[in-house]
Amino acid sequence: MYYVFDYAVVVYTDLLIGNNPVIVEFMPFVCCGAYIIFLLHYFHEEQNKNQLRQAQENLDIQLRQSVREMEALRESQALARQYRHDLRHHLQYVSSCIENGQSDKAQEYISDIFREIQAQKVQRYCENETVNLILSAFDARAKKDGVTLKISGGLPSLLNMSVSDLCVLLSNGLENALHVCMEDAIPQEKRIIDMQVYMREKKLFLQITNPCAGKVAFENGIPVSHREDHGIGVRSICTIVQKYGGVYSFLQKGDKFILRLSI
Numbered sequence: 001m002y003y004v005f006d007y008a009v010v011v012y013t014d015l016l017i018g019n020n021p022v023i024v025e026f027m028p029f030v031c032c033g034a035y036i037i038f039l040l041h042y043f044h045e046e047q048n049k050n051q052l053r054q055a056q057e058n059l060d061i062q063l064r065q066s067v068r069e070m071e072a073l074r075e076s077q078a079l080a081r082q083y084r085h086d087l088r089h090h091l092q093y094v095s096s097c098i099e100n101g102q103s104d105k106a107q108e109y110i111s112d113i114f115r116e117i118q119a120q121k122v123q124r125y126c127e128n129e130t131v132n133l134i135l136s137a138f139d140a141r142a143k144k145d146g147v148t149l150k151i152s153g154g155l156p157s158l159l160n161m162s163v164s165d166l167c168v169l170l171s172n173g174l175e176n177a178l179h180v181c182m183e184d185a186i187p188q189e190k191r192i193i194d195m196q197v198y199m200r201e202k203k204l205f206l207q208i209t210n211p212c213a214g215k216v217a218f219e220n221g222i223p224v225s226h227r228e229d230h231g232i233g234v235r236s237i238c239t240i241v242q243k244y245g246g247v248y249s250f251l252q253k254g255d256k257f258i259l260r261l262s263i
Contacts (some may be wrong), residue, residue: 018042059153126154130163130240131170131197138174147181147191149174155202159171161263165240170197172233174260177210180257187215190255204263223250223257237261 090113097106122136135151142149159166174195181191194209217224223234234250237259241248246263 001097019038030187061204071261125151127157128155128159129157130166131155131253132179134170134174135169135195136169138178142178142181145178145182146188147178147193150192150194152194155197155199155204160202161244165243168236168240172237173206173208176233176259177208177257180210180212186211199244206259208259210257211255213255216252216257221250 015230088108094106094109097103097109119161121137122132125135131154138190139149139151174193177193177195180186181193190211192211194207196205222238238248241261241263244263246261248259248261251258251260
């Protein structure tokens with residue numbers, strides 16, 4: 001494409017030298033047309049490069065977020081293991097409290113230790129460790145924010161997908177749903193996220209349903225918002241699904257927003 005304009009100029013120059021008045025009269029239009037084609041092609045290539053660059057930046061941001069969440073969970077696991085390792089010391093302290101007639105203090109200490117251990121526990125939803133880590137983290141966040149997270153299904157330990165891509169899909173889908181649930185317009189009793197994830201015929205299926213307030217705006221089937229930094233998660237999900245040749249859909253049914261994808 002870059003040679004079209006150059007070629008037209010060369011031909012135009014040759015014809016000028018040949019002094020053919022008819023062809024010479026129309027050659028400026030040919031050169032203009034070639035130049036316009038060149039510009040259109042150039043801007044199209046630049047637009048594609050910018051879109052790919054933006055998509056990669058979005059994925060890098062979401063990946064770093066997912067990695068931080070997983071590292072935080074692993075640290076929590078290590079802390080829980082430390083508590084179990086120090087169980088002898090805890091029991092000695094509790095025994096000392098009881099021997100000194102301080103049963104209330106002993107009970108309070110036991111309750112504190114129990115709550116800390118439970119808070120750090122990674123729930124087992126399925127065979128996939130990455131899924132367990134991510135879902136445990138979001139379940140803890142949901143409970144803290146007064147949101148009910150219902151999870152059904154699960155994934156095998158081995159998938160035809162990288163761990164980072166799996167993190168992007170699950171983390172962004174749940175992050176968006178949790179963010180909507182915290183809006184003031186959503187009543188407390190409706191702050192429920194229903195997530196289904198499973199494998200069927202070697203394909204991964206994911207559906208996340210959450211409440212929504214008002215009518216959701218869509219553009220080319222993608223939910224849009226004018227809030228700052230909103231939409232990065234959605235674009236990341238779309239990019240990952242397209243990367244594996246899958247399909248996705250976003251739709252609103254009444255006061256419910258539904259994300260579905262298959263890879």
